[in-house]
Amino acid sequence: MTAVGISRKAARGHQQAKKRKQLRRFGLNAAAVAVFLFAVFPVYWMVTTAFKSSEQIFTTDFIPFPTDPTFEHVERVFTQGVAGHSIWKFLMNSAIVALGTVLIGAVFALLGATAVARFRFRGRTSFLILLLIVQMVPAEALLIPLFLMVRRAGLYDQLLGLIVVNVALTLPFAIWMLRTFVAAVPRSLEEAAWIDGASRFTTFWRVLFPLVAPGLVATSIFSFITAWNEFVFALTLINDQGSYTMPVALRFFVSQRSVDWGAIMAASTLMTIPVIVFFLLVQRRMVSGLVAGAVKG
């Protein structure tokens, strides 16, 4: 065989490998697009339905996107609203509950996480295991006793009652997640501040806090989303329609006799978009918090 023959054969083999590689890449990308469509389509369908005219919604045909987009549904949920209240009211209620949960929860979580990550003390291991076990208990199971407690405390029908419950539901995970952020701050920084004569509070506030702040933001957004989405407790602890949060208002909307899909989708969109935005912000940290320890690196 001549040298030319060998190199031609090699070239053919090389080309085949290249072709196989291209085919593989094509297959992978096609699969990615299919998964993407499966994941995104329902959200897309929600948003487009919100902007379709009623004739385009109530049809047995497939109308991929609103050809004459209308804001009538969005306007209607704001002006007519649900159960006699503008959707604005429910958005505000949800925001109050979620922000209240975050504000109280962040302080408690930061204190708890600092204790666990910075100190060795008797009961520390038990506390960490307690945090884990408490997260395994289904919140739905605590519904009945918490309902009675909230009633007895006079917080039934009040957003404050929901805030208190949501703090309890989010706190174990918040401490669990935040402690890794606290532990990541080098201890030598605090020691240096102490040696320089800073008080414990100053050290905490001026040294530790700024460094833990990003972790605190991530944890807080997680708590915000949980409280914003919370449904079961909002359903049982709130009876007065004026105090409904978004999830309960949406469910009330759907349970009505004639289902106004355009308006419902407009309201759902209003509830979902802020969450998706927040989510994209903290997604990476959330995963590392949830599977911390199992994933190293």
Added chain:
Amino acid sequence: MADTSTIARGGGSSPAPARGRRGSAPPRKPSGLPAWVVPYVLLLPGLVVIGGLLLYPLYQMVAMSFQNVGLRQIRGVPAESVGLENYEKLLESELFWTSLRNTVVFAVVTVALTLILGTVVGILLHNLSGKMSTFLIVGIMAAWATPAIASAIIWRWMFDAESGIINWALNALPDWFSELLFGRADWTGEPWLNDPFTIYLVLILVVVWAGFPFIAVSILAGLKSISAELYEAARVDGASAWRTFWKITVPLLKPVFSVLIVLSTIWNFKVFTQLFVLAGGTSNREAFNLSLFSFTQAFSAPPKMGMGAAIAVVLTLILLVITAVYVRQIVKTEDVR
């Protein structure tokens, strides 16, 4: 400064106990608190919340499951003990067994499906080019981020009998194909959310749709943490892709899988919101799972809160038994000591 040595100790780097009750002069911190008190003070608010709002209700739930708690008791009359009556009634009730069956079958199916789909997508993400990977992550994030209530409502709209897109899509399939697959070609006006079986089909779809992105992203994080040298070595040794997957990827991802299985089991065992919306509240008793059954017992008239608590106890016990094994796993891998 005099107390630099105790500062280091308070920080916890020294093995000596930080509780400084030696001699007549306990070491003082700049804030004036003895060192050993500080962590407990920091922990106090968290402990109060967890103790008062999670552990105490947990105890209450167990206590109530042995009591008769009706309308009068809610208004303040002390509840009387009924012994095991709630549990006896529960075991005799047919509804309990259908709820239990629905709960378990649903959990097994969805955990399996989410894990399989999530793992496949995670591996896919790992093999995609950077740009495609980001594109897909952003896409699946949309499904993950959608609130449970909204996702249930969206899918309910898509499965709507009259104008739902699913019935349109099934009608759009070629008749022979539809006939071959489902034994029918006409899906006009098909009501998906009346019958418990089809309610659960839709529910499975909703929960898998919302659940697989988290699994995928976690698996991706796990895959990224595996050293490329291992794969290189396997390739040099001539191992096939299949063998590499089973001999390297799976064993190294085992801890990740354990955690993911626990988390999805917990989440899928107590699905409430989506079922509540898809089944249209508490009227479709055949479609109950344990959460919905407990809720209905406790909160529809006349309220039987003791009974509801007994169902909640059963649910919690099942979950604790399943997850106990995995809590141990986490305790072993995490530094909780």
